[in-house]
Amino acid sequence: NAGVTQTPKFQVLKTGQSMTLQCAQDMNHEYMSWYRQDPGMGLRLIHYSVGAGITDQGEVPNGYNVSRSTTEDFPLRLLSAAPSQTSVYFCASINGMGTEAFFGQGTRLTVV
Amino acid sequence: DAKTTQPTSMDCAEGRAANLPCNHSTISGNEYVYWYRQIHSQGPQYIIHGLKNNETNEMASLIITEDRKSSTLILPHATLRDTAVYYCIVRVEGSSNTGKLIFGQGTTLQVKP
Numbered sequence: 001n002a003g004v005t006q007t008p009k010f011q012v013l014k015t016g017q018s019m020t021l022q023c024a025q026d027m028n029h030e031y032m033s034w035y036r037q038d039p040g041m042g043l044r045l046i047h048y049s050v051g052a053g054i055t056d057q058g059e060v061p062n063g064y065n066v067s068r069s070t071t072e073d074f075p076l077r078l079l080s081a082a083p084s085q086t087s088v089y090f091c092a093s094i095n096g097m098g099t100e101a102f103f104g105q106g107t108r109l110t111v112v
Numbered sequence: 113d114a115k116t117t118q119p120t121s122m123d124c125a126e127g128r129a130a131n132l133p134c135n136h137s138t139i140s141g142n143e144y145v146y147w148y149r150q151i152h153s154q155g156p157q158y159i160i161h162g163l164k165n166n167e168t169n170e171m172a173s174l175i176i177t178e179d180r181k182s183s184t185l186i187l188p189h190a191t192l193r194d195t196a197v198y199y200c201i202v203r204v205e206g207s208s209n210t211g212k213l214i215f216g217q218g219t220t221l222q223v224k225p
Contacts, residue, residue: 042197042199042218043156045212056212090156092155092213094213099158101157101158101213102155103154105154106153106154
């Protein structure tokens with residue numbers, strides 16, 4: 001999708017390992033968000049940011065940390081991976097009026 | 113943000129109009145209705161949004177009832193590539209919640225040949 005770069009596309013972790021999912025946008029959007037999507041389920045909001053230096057929790061924040069040091073970047077950190085965090089993760093970038101919402105291609109994470 | 117209710121699934125014949133309903137009976141006066149869709153394995157895609165008046169763009173039309181308690185997304189000539197999960201979301205435009213998109217279960221639209 002235009003303007004949102006999400007890496008990696010696939011990742012396998014062992015229980016207890018940590019990792020960072022990267023998300024970058026070049027559209028100067030104010031809002032960025034992280035979602036997870038489990039098989040057959042809808043997207044659930046993990047954390048979101050309304051601007052550089054400002055983050056807040058979403059629906060399922062436990063086990064994840066975020067930071068927004070720049071407008072462009074919004075990394076998601078898994079502190080100690082658990083099998084329950086096996087999911088597909090999407091990063092979103094949204095403009096101020098909500099009329100432009102771009103999502104990354106997703107990261108398929110498996111925790112064994 | 114107001115809660116929305118959508119049917120779980122719908123079918124539509126290719127080439128025909130697809131009409132996807134959404135109920136939002138607790139919508140507030142300053143809340144907009146947004147529609148997104150998610151094609152299999154991809155990230156969601158913005159379709160259209162509106163406040164009171166009906167809206168149309170190159171992808172779809174949005175019809176909002178006069179009391180604003182429900183709306184219908186219309187895909188005028190559905191194609192097989194329109195098969196997706198469609199999400200109706202209600203929220204205040206331009207607020208701090210703009211980036212806080214909460215997705216429900218949505219409607220799975222199956223377009224059949």
